[in-house]
Structures are given as C-alpha cells and as structure tokens.
Amino acid sequence: MQKRETSRSRVRAVPFLDVTTKDSLKYSMQINRGCVEIFDKIKKKQLGVVSVLGGEKSGKSLLANRLCKTMRGMEEERKGRGVAVMEQPVKLGDEEAVLVLETFGMHFQRDSKEIEEKVLALVLLLSSTLVFNCCASESLEHQLQALGRLLDLPNQMVVDGAENNEALLLKEMPRLIIVLRDFSGGQSKAEDTVRACLENRDAQGHRCRLLRRIGRYFPDYKVLAMVKPVGQTSRLQKIFNETWEDLRPEFREDMKALETLAFTGPKKVLGNCLDGTLFSHLVQQYLDCLNSNQPPNIKARFQ
C-alpha cells in the first residue's frame, strides 16, 4: 500500500544567507554556517537551483515545501531578510540534485531597493529557475513592476571583458516562471493576463520601463496558473497542517506542472554545468563582490 504522506513528514529549512545591517545604509551578506552540511551532500552532483520569490505572505513557502515533497519546513517564521534553503536537496536520478531556495523579508519597496537588488542579483546568478509568485488578491501590475524595479542587470553583474555586457548576461539568466496563485481562469487566460500586463500600452514612462525589463531579460518566461489548494478559508489559513492528499486534485496537478517547468537540468554558468563544489565557491565569491559594492563578475569564477 502506498504510504500516506502526513503533515508531519517534514524537511527542515535553514537560513542560506544572513543579511546583517551595519548601519542604516550598510548591509553585509554571509553564507550561514548551517549550509556546510548541505553543500557536502551535493559536492559531486550536478546541481539545479530553484528559487521561489515574491511578496510577503504570498504563499511562497507552500511551493518551496512541495517542490521538496513535504508540507512543512520553509514556512517557519523568520526575522529579518535573506534567503533560506531546504535542507534536503531534491534528488533527480543518481547524478543530479536540486536545491530549493526561498527569499524572505523582501518588501519590494523603493526604500529597501539596494539590499533587495543585491539579494536578487545573487539569486539570479545562482539559480537555474526563478519562480516569481504572484498573489491574486493584489495588483498583478504592481507585483511585476516590483520585480522589474529590482532588475538592473548591467549594473548588477558583469561578464568579464565583455563589450556588449547585457547581451552576454542574458545568456546567464535563469528560466523565469511567473506563477499566478488562486487563479481559476485556466492556463491560457493566465498567459494572456501576464502578457497584457507586461506589454501594457497604457503604462507610461518609468512604469512601462519596469514592466518591459521582464520581457527583455526573460524573453522565454513561462506562466503557470495555480488554483487554491483548498476551498475553505479556515483551511487555507492552516494550510501547513493539511496533508498533501487532502489538497484539491487540481492544485496537485498544478504543482506537478510547476515541477516539470522548474526542474529542467543543472545550472549552467558560461556553458559549464554547475556542481556542488563549484556552487559553494561561487556563492562565496559573489558575496565578496557584493559586500564590497562591486558587481559580481561571472567569468572570474572559473579562473
């Protein structure tokens, strides 16, 4: 008989990145020491990295947990801001593993732009897939603008010795999946909704530029509509106590579609597949650059 997954089957999440504030303007980011064991597990594996981000309380952790086939783990309350990682990498065959990350405490507001830009730059550089989670109860345009506001690639990272830096950077971008939560209108309506928003002909000036950045930096972005995991509000509020089997079958199907879109092979950096050993070196070197206000240099990681 197939084992029923209980709400207690859980994987822990640990801080991946600690963001410390030196004073109101200076931040520094470090790898959390608790990650050493995780990096050890994946040393020799080809590595995919799936990062879930989006506004606060938008349902990110449910996605991160489910990508790791558990109901619990990532949702634990965290203070401050940064990035957390699911302790147990997802195993895809003998050779490949996927780390699942989630950003937290990202407000996507103007006043927190600098540190959030740095967190986003790091996540962009490390991820093979970015899942941008959009909440149905808020304006889609505002949520996508918030992402666009943090994207400023040519100033955020460089490819060594590149004359046309932006064109080269585009090749290093992860796959972007825009998830519309609580969306019951179906997949093609969701795709139309996002396209209409990103190409919004009424949006003027700066607003328009922020939206256009998404299509420019992620021309192959995917959209995924996801329905509510349960119908009743009282159950939604305690979603992490639910068992997987008791969630709506449509939601479980949507989750499978997310896995298919998200798990698409190892991360490549300048055409080279990333393994666990290289990954931990990269994280440290990118952080060194960011902490000294330098844009991370992609080619230098392989020298």
Ligand SMILES: Nc1nc2c(ncn2[C@@H]2O[C@H](COP(=O)(O)OP(=O)(O)OP(=O)(O)O)[C@@H](O)[C@H]2O)c(=O)[nH]1
């Ligand atoms: N309507 C709706 N609510 C959800 C869904 N998933 C989660 N929630 C609710 O949203 C709350 C927050 O969910 P999380 O998954 O922790 O959201 P989050 O974005 O990870 O939150 P932070 O990491 O604290 O920013 C949960 O307690 C649920 O009540 C969903 O698909 N639809």
Ligand SMILES: [Mg+2]
């Ligand atoms: Mg969360």
